[in-house]
Amino acid sequence: MNVVMTVAGSDSGGGAGIQADLKTFQELGVFGTSVVTALTAQNTLGVHGVHAAPADFVLAQLDAVLSDLDVKAIKTGMLFSADIIQTVAKRLQDFEGMLIVDPVMIAKGGASLLQQQAVEAMRTDLLPLATVLTPNVPEAEVLSGLKIETVEDMAKAAEVLLGFGVKNVVMKGGHSQEKAARDHVFLADGRRFSMATERINSPNTHGTGCTFSAALTAFLAQGFGMPEAMVEAKRFIHLGIVHDIHLGHGHGPTNHRAYRQQQGQCEVECVWA
Template sequence: MNIVMTIAGSDSGGGAGIQADLKTFQELGVFGTTAITALTAQNTLGVEGIFPTTPDFVQQQIDVVFKDLPVKAVKTGMLFSAEIIEAVVESLRNKDVQLVIDPVMIAKGGASLLQNEATEALKTKLLPLATVLTPNIPEAEVISGLKIQNDEDLEQAAKRILTTGVSCVVMKGGHLEGDLATDTVFFSDGTKFALQSERIITKQTHGTGCTFSAALTAFLGQGRSLRDSIIEAKKFVQLAIENPLNIGHGNGPTNHFAYNQENRQCEVTIIEA
């Protein structure tokens, strides 16, 4: 049995965070374990409350799982504070696992999910341990300190992020304009490739970042290569967006069932550098 872990916040509405991660893990046939960094009171309309876990207890959750179970891959989502980031780093520093960082900063409704002072801890302490970082454009701008408006900006921001020590950056292009949604993947060895799919105009996108990074973690946990895991995770989240559940009155959740319901068939174009 392939075992993976998510270190993230709980979404009471079920569309993002720990809940989205576990649904994704289940659909992809890996056993999911968790360390919860915060409780949130939220629905599709927004976040109404955040109750963070203590850093010591976050660390205890991680350590007790690793003492018993052979975790192969880990993802982080909402980490909230510098202190929690430092606790995660302390637990994972000497672990032989693939580490996926989804730098969750702002909820779909606009609520801040990462304190300002935590960004520096993310860059200097957590990213050097990471296999891959999966920022959207606003997150990449914060981490790199650069404004991203075109392909050249995108590449410069990715190169700056790679100097933190992370091995790979998936620059998600959902916030950019165009008929196609393009994610560009940059590796620390200077290679890159891009993934293109049809842009879906919809409000049913709550939890897309969590879902993509969870799928990537699951595929890595199965022993797939990083490149193949990224491509297949793109298909998973694309199908989840293309086949909406249409629930809630705000930004509705993606459909975690779709990848298997659609027999894993999805049109994604791979563009080599």
């Protein structure tokens, strides 16, 4: 069985972070391991507290798993501090598998999940190691230093991000006003394409970024090609939103079982530039 890892924060509400990642891994038939970077007191209404793990204990978790198991792909989520980012990056410099970086910065309720001084550490230490970076538009703006309002703005921001050493970028379009939910992909070989599904008007989108990047990690670990893995991850998260489970009184979680229940069947429009 293919082994994968999530390096992220714990969501006590179960919709995002470590919990969402492990559910996604299980649904897609890979064995999930985890490194907890922080505990959050969190539910669908927001983040009520954050308690970061000491960086040396984050390293101890990484060492414990990587010294024993053959991990094919690792995804990072909430890393919280510059110290944790630098510790993780240093440990993964010799990692021979794939690294998927989801630059988690702000929770659905608006709470900051990344300290300001950590942004530069992410740019200089972690992004050069990334096989894929999966920012939403606000995260891409922070990391690139550019304002993004158009598709061409996305392309300029992606060029900056690729310049940091990132191999591939998926610019998620959930924050756009476009009728479709369209993500823009910039590949290492210079090719570009967009992938779109129908935009669903639902409050139950907590953990969508975590879940998408976890699905992408699982598909890549199983040997899917890069564009194919991205499209399947898009299917996974779209079905999870369409077939939502209506939990909580705020931004509820997606349905991590939906992809399997629906046999991965949904339309994704792909347009190559």
